[in-house]
Amino acid sequence: MHQPAPDRPRPRVLHLTQPVDGGVARVLTDLVRAQLTAGLHVTVGCPDGPLTPALLALGADVRHWHATRSPGPALLGEVRRLARVIEDVRPELVHAHSAKAGLAGRLAVRGRIPTVFQPHAWSFEAVGGVTSELALRWERWGARWASRVVCVSAAERTTGVRAGVAGRWSVIPNGIDPERFHPAAAGTVRASLLPDVDPAAPLVVCVGRLCRQKGQDVLLRAWEGVLARVPGARLVLVGDGPDLDELRSRAPASVLFAGAVADTVPWYRAADLVVLPSRWEGMALAPLEAMACGRPVVVTDVDGARESLPPGLAPHCLVPPQNPAVLAGAVTGLLLDPPLRESLGHQGRRHVLSTHDVRRTAEAVAGVYRDVLGESAATLAVPTEYRESIHS
Template sequence: MHQSAAALRPWVLHLAQPVDGGVARVVLDLARAQLAAGLRVTVACPGGPLATGLRELGADVRDWRAARSPGPGLPGEVRRLVRLIEEVRPELVHAHSAKAGLAARLAVRGRIPTVFQPHAWSFEAVGGLTAALALRWERSGARWADRVVCVSEAERTTGLHAGVRAAYTVVPNGIDTTRFSPPPATPPAHAARSGDGEKSPPGSPGDENPVEAAAEAAGRPIVVCVGRLCRQKGQDVLLRAWEDVLGVLPGARLVLVGDGPDREPLRRRAHPSVRFAGAVADVVPWYRAADLVVLPSRWEGMALAPLEALGCGRPVVVTDVDGARESLPPALAARCLVPPEDPGALAGAVTGLLSDPALRAALGAQGRRHVLARHDVRHTAEQITAVYRELLGRAPAADDATARPVPPECRESIHP
């Protein structure tokens, strides 16, 4: 006798902190796809844009008060999470990013199936004693994760080389390829400059909009960088490179889309040709207005911004950090990857592409095809759900290239 469809639906509790940026977009997109597939989904997070977006989807959202980084409030955060888990009684917990992963594993301690998704390793984000403590925790905390889901093979390799012995599965990041798509008929930048492109929603918090910026550029090349304004995303490196770009293309314009702790220091050092759009409600019009999208990160798991830009048919230049090479088709990987923290190489790649419209168009089209084939969020959600079913004993282990068996040397550390 077959089990009913309801009996096959896992009830997952997603735990998320941070509540903005790429991690929040992953959680939101995953929840949307899982709800559409009939899964029962609850998300616990500390309010913010993520909670608002989830409620608009109709998801069950629970308030979990927690700071972005570990600190003296951690014991209270863990206690609140224990109570929340007792109330929700999920079949499985899926913790996103380092802070939520820390709290979830301390709260659950292996009592129910737990998935931890780092979205870039915590020990890469810090230095000195803090990095050593973060690495020590990740090595120890791995025993309380039934599965560590990495968004790239490179992220998994980084974990293994650092001694994080766990049961790993690699599931590449995905995006909504319907939302992140080229505009109809006219090229994105030309459409925006003629007033036919999409505008940012009224009242969005940014201090610029793509139509106005593109119109002001009046045919000059526009470079867009989408990301939180912080050390990880490397906008400071881009500003250093931008001086060299202007030496070759003095009419070029750069737009930084996003907000964060480095906003004012970056503003003080920026050339007048650099605009700060702030945090916007919809980044799609900015991708479509761009001639080139750049993300000069210092570290990543697999960044969303390049995938979103490629989905919109825009070529990208990215630094060769974890996940970057895997997220690009071969033609772009050969031309569009530069070493991290290398302003000269970054400037050379940017000026080379800005000077060759035909190449940009070809690379953008290849990028769109690649994202459709490899990085559709629906495929990502299906692979994540397969992990859930495996851990809940409802299906055999996935037999594909992204499902990684537990290495023999890791098995003894999966369970205490």
């Protein structure tokens, strides 16, 4: 165990992120909380959005960095603005999250400061055609400016290696807070969330940004098959995003749109089943959060998503991507089998507690920082009480 050195200041860490919502923001928030608890000097550079007040409430230093979600003509100005933030903060380590911050951050730093890049799903998988080829070329080139590439799943690392991205790799699965995400009776929660819905109606919940990646359009195509065998079922899409209007125009009356919510926990607890029909993932938080709440899940067999499941759940909970018929069959089968759902929920929670506790994630990231910074990071350690609570 690393003991803090009283005469040595703790390292200054600068996190960079764009986007500022969704799973990346939640991962970053948990990591910043742990690092502040460890006594690090933590600054986050990010655009304005819901992430800023959450970080300020934790006590983090937040620097405004105006940046769009996708690369484009504004990139040069974004890099220049980011360089000014870096010059002002003078970090000893930069940790860039997701594709856009990874692009701008590495261009601004260019290896002059130890840099950790965490893709949270590869940029070249999110697009097609010429754009995908350009993204892949950048990732191959930009890897030289990353002291370490942190992947959230072994499959994400394998995808990078096979694509020709060379670098020093670490695999650190996403974690969730089991003290926040834990089981509770569905009845009372459901009545408060959906007062006009029959409390006995089978309820499926999908939590995620409404966009092509998350595959809600595939779920809507599957939903017709679910209703054919479970006529009273209801589906709730929790989240907001660019596909909202298109999805709403195609959805039958049994599909409800909850919009973006500050707290997803009640929706997991209200669900009989949580579904994530993604086309690609790094490692989604929604299945982990749902399983921590004791709810069974159905996810698509894509990188990261399959690794979020314990082996025993795969036969019931893993379906091929973009296959509405198979997805409908899996959802229907679980809705019609309450004992199996209960068993899968118990298995999923045990798996999350043993493998995906956010404190393990924070400790693993601290290990990467120590390795990257060497002797200068002797004070960088998760506090003993924080680490020991993982096993309590």
